[in-house]
Amino acid sequence: MITGLRRVVRAGFVGFWRNAYVSLASVFVMTVALFMIGVTMFVDQLLTTSLNTIQSKVDINVYFVPDASPDEIDRLRTAVAALPDVAAVTFTSREEALEEYRNRNQNNEIALQALEELNENPLGATIAIQAKETSQYERVAQFLDEQKAQEDVSAPVIDVINFNRNKDSIDTLTAIISAVERSSLVVLIILLIAATLITFNTIRLAIYTSREEIAIMRLVGASNMFIRGPFMLQGIMYGFLAGVLTLAIFYPILIWIGPETAAFFEINLLEYFLENFRMIFLTIVGIGVALGLVSSTLAVTRYLRT
Amino acid sequence: MIYFDNVSKHYSDGRASGLEEITFQVDPKEFVSIVGHSGAGKTTLLKMIIAEDKPSSGSVFYESLNIHRIPRSKLPSYRRKIGTIFQDFKLLPHKTAYENVAFAMEANGRSDQEIAENVPQALALVDLEDKAFNFPHELSGGEKQRVAIARAIVNQPDIIIADEPTGNLDPIATYEVVQILRKINDLGTTVIMTTHNKGVIDEIERRVITMDEGRIIRDDASGKYVL
Secondary structure (H helix, E strand, O other), X not given: OHHHHHHHHHHHHHHHHHOHHHHHHHHHHHHHHHHHHHHHHHHHHHHHHHHHHHHHOOOEEEEEOOOOOHHHHHHHHHHHHXXXXXXXXXXXOHHHHHHHHHHHOOOOHHHHHHHHHOOOOOOOOEEEEEEOOHHHHHHHHHHHHHHXXXXXXXXXXXXXXXXXXXXXXXXXXXXXXXXXXXXHHHHHHHHHHHHHHHHHHHHHHHHHOOHHHHHHHHHOOOOHHHHHHHHHHHHHHHHHHHHHHHHHHHHHHHHHHHHHHHHHHOXXXXXXXXXXXXXXXXXXXXXXXXXXXXXXXXXXXXXXXX | OEEEEEEXXXXXXXXXXXXXXXXXXXXXXXXEEEEOOOOOOHHHHHHHHOOOOOOOEEEEEEOOXXXXXXXXXXXXXXXXXXXXXXXXXXXOOOOOHHHHHHHHHHHOOOOHXXXXXXXXXXXXXXXXXXXXXXXXXXOOHHXXXXXXXXXXXXXXXXXXXXXXXXXXXXXXXXXXXXXXXXXXXXXXXXXXXXXXXXXXXXXXXXXXXXXXXOEEEEEEOOOOOOO
16 A cells, blocks of 8 residues: 555656656646636735725714713713624714814914814814724614614703715725625636636646556556556646745735835735735645646546546 | 357447457467458457457356456456557556566556566566666667567466567567567466467467457467468
């Protein structure tokens, strides 16, 4: 058994080497296929990151009336933070709001003077709420509306909820995000199918050149596994080498375009590549090895049938 | 040892010559030559023995074993009992002479030690020790056929099947191949050979089966080539 395995492995390596041109051609074609898959992965990452960046800029602001009781504000803040849809709640107190107003209007004498005329702080506290997904803002706003509706009319707490003002842009963004996610999935699937077919045909051609050999091996009394083994190993080697080659090609390309992506999409693809190298390596090389193994197994099996 | 019982084979597409009610027996240690014109069914007959093809009716036996009832998974081990030699040599092009012979032993699950001992012996028997590490494309036709013979005998099969082994060879190479086959037969291995070559038959002076249009028309114990 071990002897058989050793012989299969040796025959696989020797076959790879002695058919160097065919092997090289297969590796290159598979590299192109894996490269396409890699590009899709990176583009998908770019889109996801930039969409996240845009998403994080969206929020709902709740403006409280200036004399709302701090206890009530606190209660509402805790209740909102406890909602499953909510990712973060940022609180700005009355004093901070005033400070911000002053800073914002540093060069606006009239605004500052107007503030001086009033003896008390006219600004209320606010909370900014970020949902986990843009689609969840609707529910958070609903919750806030309910809270407002339940308020005691003589002692109101919530002044304005700005969701309705932002509603249109939030809806549009939600639609764009889901469209982009769906279409990048479709593109990925199409490319995966293309890569599979290209690889399968390449390896089938490589093994087609060996069909006479397969017939001879059968006549000499070699078992099917003994014949198939070296070809399966060669398929794995094609995939592995193509995967490594693909990553080796990506590296200089990412050094080149990394800074550009950092400026435009707020993610440096080179850093992403290096930080997630293990995952990317396993994905690309894994897909290569799996494609190579499956294709070669199917191709040899064809010639093993009597 | 080999027994054909009323074997017929018909090809609907006419891609090969068929057989008509063939019955004969080959005993151990015999050297049987099968002669006949092209299309007489000689190759089809040999294919039956190595289970490359199935009869339309009738049965072929190897000792008490019905060859065409062997399950597919057991075919490789059956084929290892038979050494095969072909007109077009059928060597593995990407393996050296040594590796071609060794492959048959590897496929048979022999140990490395046995391979290291037997392959050089087999190559010595066909007088090719000095070409052991040449690839097939570096060898002449006669040398290729001798490698094929070494591969066929290295597992010490009970029987050698040779389909037109001298068909592509010049007279000197033909003579060498026939001498080697006789030597193998003298050492106790059954040989079944097809040929067109009158000189070969006359030289061997053993049993000759003559075929025509899928039938056996003569079977002489010590034959001459008569057609």
